[in-house]
Amino acid sequence: MTLRKGEKMTISIQEHMAIDVCPGPIKPIKQISDYFPRFPRGLPATPSVSPAEAPREEDEDVDQLFGAYGTTPAEQPAKCQAPEEVVDPEGYESDDCTTLGTLDFSLLYDQENNALHCTINKAKGLKPMDHNGLADPYVKLHLLPGASKANKLRTKTLRNTLNPTWNETLTYYGITDEDMIRKTLRISVCDEDKFRHNEFIGETRIPLKKLKPNQTKNFNICLEKQLPIDKTEDKSLEERGRILISLKYSSQKQALLVGIIRCAHLAAMDANGYSDPYVKTYLKPDEDKKSKHKTAVKKKTLNPEFNEEFCYEIKHGDLAKKTLEVTVWDYDIGKSNDFIGGVVLGINAKGERLKHWFDCLKNKDKKIERWHTLTNELPGAVLSD
Numbered sequence: 001m002t003l004r005k006g007e008k009m010t011i012s013i014q015e016h017m018a019i020d021v022c023p024g025p026i027k028p029i030k031q032i033s034d035y036f037p038r039f040p041r042g043l044p045a046t047p048s049v050s051p052a053e054a055p056r057e058e059d060e061d062v063d064q065l066f067g068a069y070g071t072t073p074a075e076q077p078a079k080c081q082a083p084e085e086v087v088d089p090e091g092y093e094s095d096d097c098t099t100l101g102t103l104d105f106s107l108l109y110d111q112e113n114n115a116l117h118c119t120i121n122k123a124k125g126l127k128p129m130d131h132n133g134l135a136d137p138y139v140k141l142h143l144l145p146g147a148s149k150a151n152k153l154r155t156k157t158l159r160n161t162l163n164p165t166w167n168e169t170l171t172y173y174g175i176t177d178e179d180m181i182r183k184t185l186r187i188s189v190c191d192e193d194k195f196r197h198n199e200f201i202g203e204t205r206i207p208l209k210k211l212k213p214n215q216t217k218n219f220n221i222c223l224e225k226q227l228p229i230d231k232t233e234d235k236s237l238e239e240r241g242r243i244l245i246s247l248k249y250s251s252q253k254q255a256l257l258v259g260i261i262r263c264a265h266l267a268a269m270d271a272n273g274y275s276d277p278y279v280k281t282y283l284k285p286d287e288d289k290k291s292k293h294k295t296a297v298k299k300k301t302l303n304p305e306f307n308e309e310f311c312y313e314i315k316h317g318d319l320a321k322k323t324l325e326v327t328v329w330d331y332d333i334g335k336s337n338d339f340i341g342g343v344v345l346g347i348n349a350k351g352e353r354l355k356h357w358f359d360c361l362k363n364k365d366k367k368i369e370r371w372h373t374l375t376n377e378l379p380g381a382v383l384s385d
Contacts, residue, residue, distance in 0.1 A: 013150040089190045099224040100202035101126035101162070103139075103189060107206065109180060111213035114244075114371050116172040118185070120155050122165040129191035129199050134160045136193070137201065141170055142186040143179070143265075144205070149273045150241070150265040150302040157192045173303070174242040174264035174371045179207045189223060200226055240341030240374040241266035241302070243279070245326060246309075247345070247360035248367040249316055256283070256312040256319060256360075260295050260326070263304040263367065269330035276331040277340060283312045284323050299330045319361055320347055328374060341374025 035081045058145040104121040122141045129135040139286040151172065158164040202223025211217055246259030260279045269275045276299050283291040291312060298304035314322070322344035330338040356370040 026355055027381075030085075039240050074371070094385065099127055100225070101189070102220060102222050103187065103202075104218075104220045104374075105187065106216050106218045107185070107211055108216045109175065109208070109211050109213050114173065114175050116175045117169055117206070118153070118171070118187075119169045120166045120187075121200055122149070122163070122167070123189060124163050126162045126189065127162070127201050128162060129201065130160075132160065132240045134162055135191045135201065136160065137162075137164050137189055138192055139166065140188050140190060141172075142188070143172065143186045144186050146265060148185070149191060149268060172264070173262060174244065176371065180211065181211075183208050203227070233247070240375050240376050241328065242367060242371050243326065243328060243343060244371050245343075245345070245356070245357060246367050246369040247324075249319065249360060249364050251316075253311065254313060254315065256314055256324075257309055257367075258293075258312065259309045259326065259367070259369075260306045262303070262307070263328060264303050264371075266302040266304070266328065266374075268302060269340060270300075270332075272300070274302055275305050276300060276337075277302075277328055278331055279306060279308075280327050280329065281310055282325045283314070284325060316364065322346065323348065327371075339376075343374055345372075 030344070039086050096253070101123055102125060103123045106119045106121065108117040108119075109115075110117060118141055123137060123139075125139055126135055136157055136159050138155050138157040140152060143151040153170040153172070155166045155168045155170065158166065184201060184209060185206045187206070189201040191199040191201055193199060203226060204219075204221055204224055205227070242264045244261040244263070246257075246261060247254075247255040248259075258281055259318055260281070263277060265276055267276055276297055278297040279295045281291075282292045286292075293310040294306045295306045298306070323344060325342065325344050327342035328340040330340055332338060343353060347354070347357065351359060352370060353372060356368065356372070359368050
């Protein structure tokens, strides 16, 4: 099309409203006016740049977000977050970042001590939940799949703020390498309400397999809307709980020292969703029935800490013929106590239980601690107290 000198080019409305479409990923836009920038009078217009090429702060945020949600190196833009902030993108919606807020936290799997340390740093731009336009936020953690109260941890509540800073570390004990492969950490931010039920603000979920042992991984990600929990999966992987036991043969005392340190994620036996657990130990065969020891009862908890030690006087050579039975019970007033679970250590045991017993016999005067998974059946044990 040729124009005469001094003649202005006319543009049809169809051409005016057309959007330059380039191959590549579709990037979200807030409003159509982004494509028609207005300039103050007297200032020359800067050369136009197609929307697909224009670097906007919003695009950077989205790139960072998708980078934090586990894209592969081939898919990640150069400006994505560092690899240590990788999480799962399932359930993410692009508007949640502005409506629900962001959460800053870090995770560390201490492989030697079988502990998962979750440090909740701060949140920013949380959704207002109260009439005053603020919220009373706290953070709670769940390990999925698993019983809710057995593995629930929570921070303190901070009042009247949308930008809380907790700097609080919550720790899960009894976490095994198997847990790190198959479990997911659910982190929820909620608003505490004194007169009504607490309200959900947002959540995120981190597959533990994304963590490397003994390496702290930092996250700063957007909260998502609430996702359903697979109840079927919870039942299929239901556990009775775990117990941390220490063994030591003392040459000076000529005795086996059995330490009951703590339990984790116990099954709930009471109507309130908790248990009142205590632990019993037997060294069998026990012809005189004098080997029974019992810890104190810990009220209304599924993660009790006992730190009690029992002494069995026995020659080192006789230990190979003995079996240590450890059972966990729920104390009830006025009726029979409920059996929660148990574990057997000895030369007839298998896996970690056998290895724990063998290491104790092999290393005199050395205390050896191990976590063991409780089973709901105990061979040779009488399931009543």
